[in-house]
Amino acid sequence: MGHYIPDHVLSNADLEKMVDTNDEWIRTRTGIRERRILKDPDKATAFMAVEAAREALQSANIEAADVDAIIVATVTPDYLFPATAALVQKRLGAENAFGFDLSAACSGFLYALSTGTMMVESGRYEKVLVIGADTMSSITDYTDRATCILFGDAAGAVLLEPTGDETGIIDFVNHTDGDLDCHLYQRAGGSLHPASEETVKNRDHCVYQDGRVVFKKATEGMADVSLEIMNKHNLNGDDVAWLVPHQANKRIIDATARRMGLSDEKVMINIDKYGNTTAATIPLCLYDWKDQLQYGDKLVLSAFGGGYTWGAVYMTWSLNR
Ligand code: ACO
Numbered sequence: 001m002g003h004y005i006p007d008h009v010l011s012n013a014d015l016e017k018m019v020d021t022n023d024e025w026i027r028t029r030t031g032i033r034e035r036r037i038l039k040d041p042d043k044a045t046a047f048m049a050v051e052a053a054r055e056a057l058q059s060a061n062i063e064a065a066d067v068d069a070i071i072v073a074t075v076t077p078d079y080l081f082p083a084t085a086a087l088v089q090k091r092l093g094a095e096n097a098f099g100f101d102l103s104a105a106c107s108g109f110l111y112a113l114s115t116g117t118m119m120v121e122s123g124r125y126e127k128v129l130v131i132g133a134d135t136m137s138s139i140t141d142y143t144d145r146a147t148c149i150l151f152g153d154a155a156g157a158v159l160l161e162p163t164g165d166e167t168g169i170i171d172f173v174n175h176t177d178g179d180l181d182c183h184l185y186q187r188a189g190g191s192l193h194p195a196s197e198e199t200v201k202n203r204d205h206c207v208y209q210d211g212r213v214v215f216k217k218a219t220e221g222m223a224d225v226s227l228e229i230m231n232k233h234n235l236n237g238d239d240v241a242w243l244v245p246h247q248a249n250k251r252i253i254d255a256t257a258r259r260m261g262l263s264d265e266k267v268m269i270n271i272d273k274y275g276n277t278t279a280a281t282i283p284l285c286l287y288d289w290k291d292q293l294q295y296g297d298k299l300v301l302s303a304f305g306g307g308y309t310w311g312a313v314y315m316t317w318s319l320n321r
Pocket residue numbers: 020021022025026029030105106107145146147149184210211212213214215218248249252276278304305306
């Protein structure tokens with residue numbers, strides 16, 4: 001595993017100077033204390049993805065030339081094309097790999113993880129880099145207090161390889177509901193509403209979210225999908241060692257853990273330090289907890305996000321330290 005966290009810290013106190021908000025509101029409504037922002041104008045998602053991927057390859061002791069495929073989950077690609085994965089492939093020197101981007105907002109990493117898993121399971125590929133990376137600050141409206149407090153920038157990467165035993169990624173479930181009411185989306189910049197003076201003036205290139213509606217959907221969706229995969233494998237709260245949840249709001253995570261029957265100590269939470277980094281949240285959690293994970297631990301990874309998209313992965317930890 002590897003990760004990249006920008007140096008610049010944007011704290012709740014900093015946001016108090018930018019919009020009408022306060023530390024107490026942000027902490028109690030979301031669990032966030034600070035988030036990281038990529039400040040260098042010459043760097044964006046591909047840069048963070050490469051840094052995270054390099055660390056993942058280094059820790060696995062694998063040469064870039066041995067990588068077969070690269071999947072970058074992101075909603076903030078450097079360019080609409082070429083794919084961020086192509087930039088990553090070149091900069092890493094992964095000359096034998098092909099790559100593509102995957103757009104599924106906050107569920108992007110789980111969709112990419114299940115896609116990469118199927119590629120390895122097929123026997124056709126042996127080393128697949130799965131990266132979740134987002135520069136959310138590039139699409140955040142820092143005059144909108146309802147959204148600008150939520151997001152941060154980061155990247156996380158994992159290298160998937162076949163395991164020699166029964167451990168590893170066991171199963172996944174993914175869902176999509178293309179809700180036309182669009183309570184969470186980027187209004188312009190695509191082919192329907194290309195960039196214009198008007199779209200820029202209206203800040204239509206930033207995240208738009210009706211937080212209240214999305215909160216309800218996310219709370220139900222993330223708990224439902226976590227229970228769906230637990231029931232499929234006859235797991236109860238005692239069987240699960242860790243919940244690795246997407247970090248959108250601590251209250252959503254707490255509700256999911258409660259419905260799964262998990263105590264607080266079994267839940268990975270780092271939203272306080274990083275905010276919602278979209279596709280990066282889950283690999284960042286795995287990275288932050290890597291020294292506590294034991295061989296054979298049963299993990300449930302789950303996420304809910306724009307689309308709507310949601311999903312869960314059930315795995316047993318296969319790294320033997
Ligand atoms: N500071 C102070 N007050 C605020 C702020 C702020 N930053 N933002 C909103 N408020 C006010 C509102 O104006 C409102 O005031 P009113 O009652 O006078 O109208 C009040 O606080 C309550 O607002 P709500 O929107 O109801 O607050 P809520 O408790 O729902 O929290 C939040 C808002 C944090 C955005 C929450 O709705 C949420 O987490 N939603 C889900 C986010 C999510 O899961 N997104 C999916 C993943 S993101 C992705 O896929 C890219």
